[in-house]
Amino acid sequence: MNIVLCDDDNNALKILDHKIRNFLDRNKISYKIMHFISGEKLLHSNISLVDIIFLDVRLAEKNGIQIAAALRKRNSHFVLIFVSSFLEYAPNGYSVNATRYVLKEQLDLCFEEAMNSALRELGYFRTLLTFEFVDGAASIYTDNIVYIESDLHKVHFHFSGNHEMRHLYGTLNSIQRQLPSNEFIRIHQSFIVNFRYFIDAKNYCAKLIDNITLPISQRRAVDVKKQLYLFRGRI
């Protein structure tokens, strides 16, 4: 894992570096950390392989938000965490798709959660499952599945992005047993939905991304709503 730290305060860099090393060592993740004391230098460096950037906001030349916006144009895949003493930039910080905006005074409190969130975004906690589809066996990451639909003996897998729908012969119950229960929920006898793409539940309807609407069965409605709120309410 490649991590970049950018702060014009050497002392802050040292503290953050120590925390990151401590965390990654504990989680047995190999890493490489690069330090930058200037935003300009970071802008001129190669960030194509960078996974996480910890960026201070108030830097000498440009502010961190401007630097982050310029970096985002070159690479949209890195996880961005702002670490700052100044809170007034927080709302703008999230506008450049920052994962977290951590105050230096709250670093002890928020660091672990921010790192876990970053690892999750980088796919460290993904589940890979193998299914026997009609067109051949395939291993798929569960976080790519938007929802699964059963139609008599056929089970259709709907994926995110431009991936085509695939299907296999089986039952929704057997598929549900294989899926991680904290990631998926059965909303209907014929539908299993990934929480990640589940936006809202109301009037026995589930609203998913891309304006997909699915029915929620009456007997599951209360539990589905509760689980959805629990999932989306997590920090």
Added chain:
Amino acid sequence: MSIIMSLVIVLIEALCGVIFFAVFMPRKNVIRNRTVEFLAEAAVLTALIFLFFNCIKSQVTQKILIGISCVLVAHLFHDAKLYVKVGVSVLYHMKIFIVDYFAIYVICICFTQSAEEIMENPSLLFFPALLSKFILFINVFGLEKIMSGKRSYFGFVSIHFWIIFAVQSFTSVLALISIIKLSFYTVDIPLIAGITTLGVLFLNMAVAWSLRSIAHLEKGTRENALIRQEVEMELDNIKILTQTFNTQRQFMHEYNNQINTLYHLMDSGKYTQALDFIKPLSEQICCALYRIKTDHDIIDAVLNQKDIQAKENGIDINVRSGDLSMITIPDNLLVTIIGNVLDNAIEACMNIETGKVISVKLVNEDGILIFSVINPVNAPVPIVDNFINTTKEDKTVHGIGLKNVALALSQCNGDYELYCDNHFFQFTAFIRLLDYWASY
């Protein structure tokens, strides 16, 4: 005697009619005093029904004229379209018809009398008619409660009182049937039986009116509790404001000293030292003024106020938020929702020893404002019907915090869910900023 009997029957029928009309049609408020208006409406209806009941011999003409009287009274005292007035009048007469036949059927079954025998004897008819009107009254009163639901003041009467009312209505019906049975033995109506029957009937009416009064009182108590809670919140705000002013005063004093130091450093040409002196100062200023910022003035004010309150009790609030400047939810609702939920979380944290951290999420995701608060707990909190019971002594004020949140959320297209395990309590509210469900 028979005229008095029929007047009593008609009066009860008219009273039930007035209550029935009010369930379906709002009042015009032609008279300022509502009780006087109610009595006036009942008097007009009684007079018209009594007149047609006694003067018109043809059953069909009599029924039609009484129906027209109901529509006329509805037109005079209620605000609704004509077809609603006609519909409600017809519905009421159907109800009377069904209840009358039910009462006669009960009497026939209980005392092995034929319906013809009862109908032919005006003296015997009085008791089934009274029983019928009594059942009608209970029926209409129950209907009023069901139709008004929790929205009206009836929602404030506890189930305990409704059970008492139901039990005493049932025992009254039994008492009436017993009196009727006694009268059938004598094939005459003793005066004492008539008086007792009327007494039981008016007793029931009195209980019904008492329930209404209890409902009004309960409503008043709830409203008072709401005001008291608002006052408590205001007091908290004033305390926090006073504290902030004191802190500002201390800062002003500090800054005066620091400006003096700066002046002396610059005056003596020690510019590098002056620069080193300024930098930490500016950071201190920013951190001192506020710690939470969402670019929404009201949300920032509430969150920062609660943050100060939490800090005083050794509790940290970790907020994850974005730019909320575009949120247009009314300020009073935001204050109620965020303030009450954070108050509960702070209070829960005060009861634990370590790990006093409240996590708050306040983000706009896919057109939904998600407000979530997670706080540690010592033991699982029992959640019943998406509510938690207060553990405080003054239940009138403190039990309604979450109820107020629920009410405020319902007013801004939102709802919430609670979850609790052995370690954490989670409150999550969804406030739908885009009404994408309107088409469903």
